[in-house]
Amino acid sequence: MASALASDGARFVPIWGDQCLVSGQLPEAVLLTRRQVDPYVDEDNLIFLGLFRDRPAFAVPISKALDAPFGQLGEFQSLRHLGTILPADEANLVAHARALVLWHRSQVYCGICGSATVAEAGGNSRRCRNPDCARELFPRTDPAVIVIVADGDRCLLGRQSNWPEGLYSTIAGFVEPGESVEDAVRREAFEETNIRVGKVTYHSSQPWPFPSSLMLGFVAEAETSDIVLNDGELEDARWFTREELRNKAVGLPFRISIARRLVDHWINQGKATAECA
Ligand SMILES: [Zn+2]
Numbered sequence: 120m121a122s123a124l125a126s127d128g129a130r131f132v133p134i135w136g137d138q139c140l141v142s143g144q145l146p147e148a149v150l151l152t153r154r155q156v157d158p159y160v161d162e163d164n165l166i167f168l169g170l171f172r173d174r175p176a177f178a179v180p181i182s183k184a185l186d187a188p189f190g191q192l193g194e195f196q197s198l199r200h201l202g203t204i205l206p207a208d209e210a211n212l213v214a215h216a217r218a219l220v221l222w223h224r225s226q227v228y229c230g231i232c233g234s235a236t237v238a239e240a241g242g243n244s245r246r247c248r249n250p251d252c253a254r255e256l257f258p259r260t261d262p263a264v265i266v267i268v269a270d271g272d273r274c275l276l277g278r279q280s281n282w283p284e285g286l287y288s289t290i291a292g293f294v295e296p297g298e299s300v301e302d303a304v305r306r307e308a309f310e311e312t313n314i315r316v317g318k319v320t321y322h323s324s325q326p327w328p329f330p331s332s333l334m335l336g337f338v339a340e341a342e343t344s345d346i347v348l349n350d351g352e353l354e355d356a357r358w359f360t361r362e363e364l365r366n367k368a369v370g371l372p373f374r375i376s377i378a379r380r381l382v383d384h385w386i387n388q389g390k391a392t393a394e395c396a
Contacts, residue, residue, distance in 0.1 A: 120167060120241050123175035124153070124160075130174050131156040132216040135195045136183030139213040142193030146201060148209040149193040150176070159188075166219050167241030171212050178216035178242070180223070199329065203375050211326075218328040219243075222258045229254055261332045264303045265291040267381040268316055270341040270358060274385050275314060276369070277356030286370040287359070288378045291334070292352075304337050312356045313347035316340065322384060325377035336377045338385065361389040 123129060130150040133140050140149040150171075153160070156179045166178040181188060187195050198217055202210050219242060226245050229236055234249035236256060247254040267289050268275040276287035292307035294300055301319040308316045322336040346356050359368065364386055372378040 120165060123167070124162070124165065124177070126175060127152075128174040129153055129177065130171065131160070131177050131179045132168065132213055133159070133179045133181055133189065134213075134217050134220040135181045135185075135187050137198070137217060137221060138195035139198055139201055139217060140189055140193045140195055141201060141205070146196070146204055148205060148213050149189070151179075151189070151192070155189070155192075164223070164238045165242050166216070166223065166238070167243065168212065168215050168219070171208070176212065176216075178220050180220040203373055214326060214328045218331055219258060221330050226256050229256075259331055262294040262300065262303075263291060263327065263332045263334050264294060264300055264307060264337060265289050265334050265377055265381065266304045266308065266316075266319070266337040266339050267385050268308055268312075268314055268339045268341050269385055270344055272360055272389065273358035274361075274364075274382070275308070275312060275341065275346075275356060276359055276382075277312060277353040279352065280354040283370065286372070287355075287357070288372045289381050290356075291378070293332075300335050300337075304339055308339065308341075310350045311348070311353050313343070313345060313349050314341050315343040317342045322381060323377065325380075334377050336381050338381065361386050 133151060133156060141147060142149050159179050159181050168176040168178055198214060202214065223238065226236055229247035229249065229252060231254050232247060232249050232252040234247050234252060236245040236247050239246050245256040275290065277290060278287045290308050290311055294303040304319045305316045308314050316339045318340045320338045322338050324336060325334045327334045348356060364382065371382055
């Protein structure tokens with residue numbers, strides 16, 4: 120770790136508060152040299168991210184209480200916006216850096232005995248300083264499910280009241296303790312829309328580091344069709360046909376979001392079925 124830190128090739132990802140440094144019209148992540156970040160490097164609390172383009176990479180936390188540094192090199196921006204426009208490997212790197220920085224900040228004290236904790240393993244874990252406790256803490260990932268529920272040629276989409284007007288998306292929610300992801304899909308669909316779901320099939324996943332979720336995407340088959348907004352989380356939910364979605368009857372989520380990927384998968388599945396017929 121010491122030689123990686125001292126090497127000329129080492130690069131540092133600054134995280135100011137919870138924002139990431141980028142520059143350019145088509146934004147790129149700004150990676151800094153040791154010399155540039157030196158005032159902010161705390162060698163006892165390193166956060167090693169692994170190798171990025173064959174160079175050792177570290178995250179460097181910078182307090183939001185300070186004025187944003189490196190103004191001549193770029194601008195700090197929210198990952199929520201950047202995640203969709205940075206090159207994929209840079210988006211992964213800054214998401215990793217930001218997630219670990221936020222995790223370290225939230226784990227300063229042991230949750231069992233209240234003693235201070237210290238970073239270990241290049242900042243990939245922490246340990247309680249109390250030798251009688253010595254609890255080890257690891258970064259958490261919280262699973263969430265997101266699902267497109269289909270009923271033949273109709274699919275179920277809903278909207279929350281604070282979303283942009285006309286935008287509809289797939290059903291989603293957090294997995295509860297002791298629950299399988301398939302049961303989480305069934306519970307969320309029922310709680311939000313009163314729809315009973317039978318077969319649940321895994322499709323794909325997407326990290327959602329706000330602060331530490333992983334979205335697990337599913338395709339599911341409905342067993343009932345009467346919508347009731349049981350828990351009030353959604354303002355509206357409806358069945359939409361493929362034709363309605365192709366004709367842009369409603370707004371759909373961003374193209375690179377997993378929600379949109381699930382919707383597009385379902386629309387294209389219809390095309391494949393029609394061609395076979
Ligand atoms: Zn402890």
